Amino acid sequence: MKVYSEAWRKLFYILSAAIGKPQWFIVFLLGRFRLIRSFYLLLLSFCFHQKFERVDSHSIFKNLDVSRVVTDLREHGIFAGIFLPETVLRDLHQYVDSQYCFAGGRTNLGVRFSNKNELDKIYGKPFYVARFFNISANCPAILKLANDPKVREIASKYIGKPAIYTGSSMFWTYPIRNKSYDSDQQKFSQYHYDLDDFSGVRFCFYLSDVDFDSGPHVCIRGSHRKRSLLHTLNFLSRVQLESELRKVYQDDQFMTLKGQAGFGFIEDTFCFHKGEVPAKRPRLFLQLHFTANNYNRTEYHDYRDPDKLELFDFSSHHASLAAVASEARG
Template structure:
């Protein structure tokens, strides 16, 4: 009884902070860390319902593009794929990146100096020095390329502007998607050091209100080389046992959801996976080898975690029309 009264007052407090900040965001696109914190608090206090309600409002207000061209990398991305994705929170497409693109992406990553997660600090800091990734002598569990380094790789830029991904994202989000994050990183075995910072412990993402991530495996991924792990169906509700923000131990997640729902997504290089990382997920710690992964995130709003816009000057000429015609989706490119 006492607990529910406390929850009621907490909810009221954070809701009023959030409402004010969200109203301001709708007028001016501005919000503060206080508004974002309140957003995360309300999510947990409502078992995720707060985001669902907001997403419905956003979908109604923003609407969809009438016709996105039928072209791009995805083949089995029709209603059945969407249905499955909505139900499970993840989906492995039949389509694959082709050998030529894979080789080009891999070679680019192998020769381009990259920052690494600095495991000497507890914060999720990346090194200012850049190194060539050496899988024989890893110095970190995670090495991450910057946005501009990503855009300089042509096949990655092609994926960023792929219409079939945009379309799938639109159907899932229920409105025009906003490209809001691209990420490209190496993972390496590191004896569990830096697991938290490397996203190798179960967690849910809450940077935005509603979002979808596309994962592209650039190297073969088996059970020892860092499969993405997802708790099937955990994206729709937050059971009371895990109703808090933060990182979770495997044991805890297993005891709530059951082993049968903990999915290790292994796959050959070229595999394409959609994931709603509002559900519980992690990258499995590597026991050997390496994993190279590219990721694109689309969201229904830019309210949430602050992110740095991508530099427009790096966008290839051939995508200029798309940038103009779908400018709403690329508003985070400055």
């Protein structure tokens, strides 16, 4: 019964995408086929031959070799080993410390990081994720990264045309056992691939230290080039069981990315990937998304109407609990 209702939910999602975002729906239908993606790249190479931004001397990634990164990305779908300068990391931390994050990505559950455990207790189950919104518009360090000349050049060369920055996702993942209150968010902890566009790439950074116990990101190297037909033709789900993927990919293709705060990697999220559930410590993660086209209705997908963002009101929650208790006491 549950399987059927999940299938209906997905079908509904697909139909609403077809109506609401018809151009992205074409990506959804065709972008999963490698041949079509390669043809798209070929087409772009005719249209945009050499029309990319040139690197000037102001990139914050001084030692990053653009050609090597692009070659590695084409071959493996991932390039690991890009580091945020201390100053940028500090600016990002200062921004995070001054902001509310939204538990489960729900716009009515704004909390401070330090209050998140209290919210879990109130809801009776932990939240797995807490997301930051409107970061592209409000966080200068993120915009600085998104406009960095080397970031732009890598994204454009890989995508095959001047890349469009479509927004960022910045979020905490927390240690949980079993199901979280926001179980819909737990799908990112299972292997899946994303269909951002026919061509796209994400720049990912750890903003907290990440080891095996703090939910590292895992990527299946080379899986952007090789996909079983069964996985490709599954229009109802891009999520796959690890046991199925182990039948297709070699052990050495499963790449667990650990690193200190500031460590980064660049990924074609058409590769199978996931974020492990942290065993002990929460992880703060930032991804900048670049694609050939922007299919969102807003400039940045991290945008949420500020007038509709609500903070969870701990004091009125405690006040109403106290009122209930005193009523019970008579």
